[in-house]
Amino acid sequence: FKLGCHLGKSDHVTISVELNLPHLSSLEDGKVQNEERRCWSRVRSEEILDWSREINWDFDCNDIDNLSVNEMWEVMLDKLTLLSNKIPLQSTQSNTDINYNTPWVNRSLKRAIRTKNKAWNVFDLNPSKMNWNIALEKQQIFENCEHDARLKYEKKVTKNLKYHSRAFFSYLRSRNKVKETVTSLVKP
Numbered sequence: 001f002k003l004g005c006h007l008g009k010s011d012h013v014t015i016s017v018e019l020n021l022p023h024l025s026s027l028e029d030g031k032v033q034n035e036e037r038r039c040w041s042r043v044r045s046e047e048i049l050d051w052s053r054e055i056n057w058d059f060d061c062n063d064i065d066n067l068s069v070n071e072m073w074e075v076m077l078d079k080l081t082l083l084s085n086k087i088p089l090q091s092t093q094s095n096t097d098i099n100y101n102t103p104w105v106n107r108s109l110k111r112a113i114r115t116k117n118k119a120w121n122v123f124d125l126n127p128s129k130m131n132w133n134i135a136l137e138k139q140q141i142f143e144n145c146e147h148d149a150r151l152k153y154e155k156k157v158t159k160n161l162k163y164h165s166r167a168f169f170s171y172l173r174s175r176n177k178v179k180e181t182v183t184s185l186v187k188p
Contacts, residue, residue: 039090051086055079103171104153109145116142 004014057079067075100110119138123131154171161168 036089036091038084038087040087042090043087048083051083055082104146104149106149109142109149112138112142112145 002016004016116135116138119131119135123135157168157171
């Protein structure tokens with residue numbers, strides 16, 4: 001990173017940071033590639049707290065005086081990595097935001113997904129301010145379209161709740177992130 005000039009008359013300084021994003025460079029011609037990511041939503045917070053209690057978070061006072069900021073960050077990163085390695089991996093697709101099998105996906109939403117992905121692929125090939133603004137605009141259109149489609153589906157499901165409750169409860173179960181199972185009843 002680089003420090004820049006002061007912002008106006010304040011004592012704040014601008015910081016220029018260069019980020020290396022490996023998931024953007026791994027895309028080839030807009031093809032969907034599977035990735036392994038940590039799935040934090042599948043772990044209960046109590047488990048994370050238990051695991052974090054096993055890690056020694058204390059810094060030795062003598063070490064702090066002798067270490068640079070980068071060395072202290074590496075020590076902290078090692079401790080966070082110990083915790084992160086206990087989180088299960090989940091396979092994801094890198095350039096799709098929504099599963100096409102969700103019940104609220106309609107033609108206009110699929111069209112918005114395709115135009116958004118095309119705009120981001122154009123930006124990846126030719127990163128410029130104009131392509132960035134176009135991609136952000138297509139992203140906003142997609143998010144609005146997805147929000148409207150989801151609201152429309154939820155209204156449809158709740159409207160028919162009295163006579164068709166199966167669709168409502170099926171939707172509720174699908175929105176649950178942590179799937180609880182009764183392990184004592186499962187046969188080995």
